[in-house]
Amino acid sequence: MASSRSGPNLSRIATSLGVSVATVSNALSGKGRVSGQLVERIREHAAELGYVPSQAGRALRTGRSGVLGLVLPDIANPLFPKIAQAIEFAASAAGYGVLIADSRGNVAAQTEAINRLVERGVDGMVVIPRRATRISSAACPVAIIDTPSTSGNTVAADHWQGGCEIAGHLAGLGHRRILIIGNNQESSVQNDRADGIRSGMRPDMHAETLWIDRLEQDSGSGCSLGLPEKVGQGFTAFAALSDLQALRALTELQQAGINIPADVSVTGFDDLIWSPVVTPSLTTVRMDMDAIAGIAVSALVDTIRASSIRQSMLVTAAMDRVPMQLIVRQSSGPCGPGTKNLRDGEHVR
Amino acid sequence: MASSRSGPNLSRIATSLGVSVATVSNALSGKGRVSGQLVERIREHAAELGYVPSQAGRALRTGRSGVLGLVLPDIANPLFPKIAQAIEFAASAAGYGVLIADSRGNVAAQTEAINRLVERGVDGMVVIPRRATRISSAACPVAIIDTPSTSGNTVAADHWQGGCEIAGHLAGLGHRRILIIGNNQESSVQNDRADGIRSGMRPDMHAETLWIDRLEQDSGSGCSLGLPEKVGQGFTAFAALSDLQALRALTELQQAGINIPADVSVTGFDDLIWSPVVTPSLTTVRMDMDAIAGIAVSALVDTIRASSIRQSMLVTAAMDRVPMQLIVRQSSGPCGPGTKNLRDGEHVR
DNA sequence: AAGCTCTGATTAAACGATTAATCAGAGCGC
DNA sequence: GCGCTCTGATTAATCGTTTAATCAGAGCTT
Numbered sequence: 192m193a194s195s196r197s198g199p200n201l202s203r204i205a206t207s208l209g210v211s212v213a214t215v216s217n218a219l220s221g222k223g224r225v226s227g228q229l230v231e232r233i234r235e236h237a238a239e240l241g242y243v244p245s246q247a248g249r250a251l252r253t254g255r256s257g258v259l260g261l262v263l264p265d266i267a268n269p270l271f272p273k274i275a276q277a278i279e280f281a282a283s284a285a286g287y288g289v290l291i292a293d294s295r296g297n298v299a300a301q302t303e304a305i306n307r308l309v310e311r312g313v314d315g316m317v318v319i320p321r322r323a324t325r326i327s328s329a330a331c332p333v334a335i336i337d338t339p340s341t342s343g344n345t346v347a348a349d350h351w352q353g354g355c356e357i358a359g360h361l362a363g364l365g366h367r368r369i370l371i372i373g374n375n376q377e378s379s380v381q382n383d384r385a386d387g388i389r390s391g392m393r394p395d396m397h398a399e400t401l402w403i404d405r406l407e408q409d410s411g412s413g414c415s416l417g418l419p420e421k422v423g424q425g426f427t428a429f430a431a432l433s434d435l436q437a438l439r440a441l442t443e444l445q446q447a448g449i450n451i452p453a454d455v456s457v458t459g460f461d462d463l464i465w466s467p468v469v470t471p472s473l474t475t476v477r478m479d480m481d482a483i484a485g486i487a488v489s490a491l492v493d494t495i496r497a498s499s500i501r502q503s504m505l506v507t508a509a510m511d512r513v514p515m516q517l518i519v520r521q522s523s524g525p526c527g528p529g530t531k532n533l534r535d536g537e538h539v540r
Numbered sequence: 541m542a543s544s545r546s547g548p549n550l551s552r553i554a555t556s557l558g559v560s561v562a563t564v565s566n567a568l569s570g571k572g573r574v575s576g577q578l579v580e581r582i583r584e585h586a587a588e589l590g591y592v593p594s595q596a597g598r599a600l601r602t603g604r605s606g607v608l609g610l611v612l613p614d615i616a617n618p619l620f621p622k623i624a625q626a627i628e629f630a631a632s633a634a635g636y637g638v639l640i641a642d643s644r645g646n647v648a649a650q651t652e653a654i655n656r657l658v659e660r661g662v663d664g665m666v667v668i669p670r671r672a673t674r675i676s677s678a679a680c681p682v683a684i685i686d687t688p689s690t691s692g693n694t695v696a697a698d699h700w701q702g703g704c705e706i707a708g709h710l711a712g713l714g715h716r717r718i719l720i721i722g723n724n725q726e727s728s729v730q731n732d733r734a735d736g737i738r739s740g741m742r743p744d745m746h747a748e749t750l751w752i753d754r755l756e757q758d759s760g761s762g763c764s765l766g767l768p769e770k771v772g773q774g775f776t777a778f779a780a781l782s783d784l785q786a787l788r789a790l791t792e793l794q795q796a797g798i799n800i801p802a803d804v805s806v807t808g809f810d811d812l813i814w815s816p817v818v819t820p821s822l823t824t825v826r827m828d829m830d831a832i833a834g835i836a837v838s839a840l841v842d843t844i845r846a847s848s849i850r851q852s853m854l855v856t857a858a859m860d861r862v863p864m865q866l867i868v869r870q871s872s873g874p875c876g877p878g879t880k881n882l883r884d885g886e887h888v889r
Numbered sequence: 890a891a892g893c894t895c896t897g898a899t900t901a902a903a904c905g906a907t908t909a910a911t912c913a914g915a916g917c918g919c
Numbered sequence: 920g921c922g923c924t925c926t927g928a929t930t931a932a933t934c935g936t937t938t939a940a941t942c943a944g945a946g947c948t949t
Contacts (some may be wrong), residue, residue: 200935211899216937223938224897246661247605248935250596251904258639258660269813271621279642288660290607290637293628311607311637312595413816435814438787443819445794464618465784465814467762470792549905560929565907572908573927597905600934893948900941911930918923 199240200248208236219244250312258288259491260308264301264321269435269463274336277484278317285492287314315491315506317484332494332504334487338380339512346486346508348478350380350460353515354387356476357430357458358396360517365526366428366456367396370421372440373432374403381432384460388430399426403436416440419447427455427526434459434466437473441522452524462518471521482513548589549597557585568593599661607637608840609657613650613670618784618812623685626833627666634841636663647671664840664855666833671726681843681853683836687729688861695835695857697827699729699809702864703736705825706779706807707745709866714875715777715805716745719770721789722781723752730781733809737779748775752785765789768796776804776875783808783815786822790871801873811867820870831862 205212210229217223218233219242225233250256259282263271279289290313292304298321308316315332334345361369371388373381389398401421407414418429418440429444431437437459444451451457451471459466462477490508498504554561559578566572567582568591574582599605608631612620628638639662641653647670657665664681683694710718720737722730738747750770756763767778767789778793780786786808793800800806800820808815811826839857847853 201937202935212936213900213938214898216935217898220937224895226897229897243659245600245935246659247596247599248904249937251594251600251906251935252937254904256596261640267621267625267813269618269621271624272616272618275620275624275640276616276642276644279640280644283656288639288656291610291624291628291640293625295625295629307632307637310592310595413821415819435817438814439817439819442791442794445791446800446819448797451795464616465787468784468788470764470788470795472762550907551905561906562908562930563928566928569907573925575927578927594905597934598907600905600936601907603934891949894946896943896945898942898944900939902939903937905934907933909930909932911928913926913928915926916924919921 199237199242200245204233204237204240204242207240208233255314255495256312257286258290258311258313259488260290260292260305260311260313260316262292262301262304262308262316262318264293264298264304264319270461272464273480274319274484277480278488280481281484281488285488287488287492314495317487317491332491332498332506334491334506334508336483336487338383340383341379343505344511345490345506346483346511346513348483348515349512350383350478350515351387351390352512353460353476353478353517354384354389355391356515356517357460358388358391360474360519360523361428361430361456361458362391362393362396364428364456364523367526368424368426369396369398369428369430370418370426371398371400371430371432372403372416372436373400374436376402376404384432398430403439416443418443419449422449422455428523429455429457431457431459434461434463434473434475437475437522438465438469441469441471441473451522456523456526458523466518467520474520474523475518476515477518478515479513486510486513548586548591549594553582553586553589553591556589557582604663604844605661606635607639607660607662608837609639609641609654609660609662609665611641611650611653611657611665611667613642613647613653613668619810621813622829623668623833626829627837629830630833630837634837636837636841663844666836666840671724671728681840681847681855683840683855683857685832685836687732689732690728692854693860694839694855695832695860695862697832697864698861699732699827699864700736700739701861702809702825702827702866703733703738704740705736705864705866706809707737707740709823709868709872710777710779710805710807711740711742711745713777713805713872716875717773717775718745718747718777718779719767719775720747720749720779720781721752721765721785722749723785725751725753733781747779752788765792767792768798771798771804777872778804778806780806780808783810783812783822783824786824786871787814787818790818790820790822800871805872805875807872815867816869823869823872824867825864826867827864828862835859835862 201212201215205215214225215233218225218230219237246257261278282289290308290311292308301321309330313331317334319336335343336347337344338347338350371385373385375381385400429440431440437457441457449455459473459475462475466473466475486508490506494506550561550564554564563574564582567574567579568586595606610627631638639657639660641657650670658679662680666683668685684692685696686693687696687699720734722734724730734749778789780789786806790806798804808822808824811824815822815824835857839855843855
């Protein structure tokens, strides 16, 4: 119905009302000087004609496209739906559209994806960088969502604090030997989460870390993590750095006949889609993507508004770390009394 | 560096070379009449200046924005990353950008999301409709990815055939009593998959269907599916209509001490991210999203090119159903000899 | 009454690309 | 030499919006 092309434009409204296009433009935008009653008439007429301003015309004149880019270097990441949804919602609320760009996991292609966005004339972009990639020079404001500990980060969940929450939770349940499970030793997010767990532990607790990428280099993709043996070594809690790894741990332990949470506890990160519906449901830590996206987008929009000259600049937000929230479900439970079906009893202290 | 705004434009190139803008435009686009050597000089100079055509200027003049919309009514669906990636890749290859629009699961907001895209001037859009929503009138070409059995569908995976594959696989393993697990009885995709399973069964096979949405209405969200009881009733295979339900079934059965695939088999649909890494890894059926996205986008682009007038029309593709591929992993195995730990032996025929 | 300010509107020039229409000149036939 | 075609280029209009500059007139001061 209301097509931006076949539909009415400013000049059609203007001639139809016997005024000039400039007056119509001023009336609709609220700028310039137009009498109150004329504003009323113009607005009314525009509405009943179903007027929709042409983004192309506006973009050409103002140099602003009204579109933000979203760069997801690893779109296969199951967090993506939440991120995309949150960013789209925040951007849409600020009057911006969201153009997605993906580099299919290819690190080199990240730059190309960014360039594509710039060529399309985005006013700014939100980048969730792959690993520790440095975004050097894009020709527009850039907000980076990574982890508070990386330099140049605009806003992110406080992954370190999330780790503390997990450690505190497990400590309260009486766990003393924790195996941290990550899948990528290069990931600063995962490292911060692991650091947080270690920092949140009590002095009498012990943690080791298992990096799946290392393991798979030797044993092949999708290999066993050898977790039942770890149970034999006295680990009573498995703190995965993402729900995907938590799920992998959970099913591997279950398959070996180990009961969760009676025998051992498993926790994750991110509260992904399956976390509430697996059995037992996953204890995890959730990041407030809506808050993060809102902060990132509004900081980005502020920067865009401030700088009339289109130039590269890293956006900074007032709050750069958003707390994570512990979600206690069924996969974590008290340590000790429930550890019954174990093959090796020596780990009980 | 190569900003589309601060950078060089046609007229800068033109004056710099002492020719007219029209000639530069013609040389770069290959239209009009320009001598071979001049084309060469212009192209060369444009390249070394890092010329990037302004999308806004082009869009204003041609009425084409070079952007496609992607409407995901249920962005929380874990299939989303694959879809978005495939669409973005296909669109990008065809020279189009992808603007996402989400309606946060709200059915009414789907129309609003579509309108937002139209207002932004997209040339066409790909819609994955929510349930059986009818896309009535958008002011641009629309390609719909749903399921071949729904009217108006442009292209989609052959969910029915995928169901047949599953049924054939389970039949070959000796399974005779199958429990189909879906989560939404309204979903035409899930119904087609279920129909496919039933159609692919041999005459001596029996299937029942468990709809989780029905169950959760009574027992609350995240409730137990009661699958161990189903095992007692003689079901040896659980064919979920999505990997998410397969995962739910898998963990519930494992938690009850039922071994997969020794005792019962579990299969899924969609080959989602966790399918290869859970234990046991999930036997599932994969849709070729790249092919589907490619067909949808190229059909859409063809329609856009054909119609100079911007109008609503449903796009049709040459091939409207893309076969699904069975991925056999560890969660499915032979029926009968392995069924040992069951409480109720009567189901063995 | 001349000069001033203030209001409410118009004029016209961009923004950057595309493209139909035009034009200058060369080559060529008659 | 006139007219014709063909090539290679230019001219100029156009898309729809924004906005600086201008302008006409009313009201007010001195």
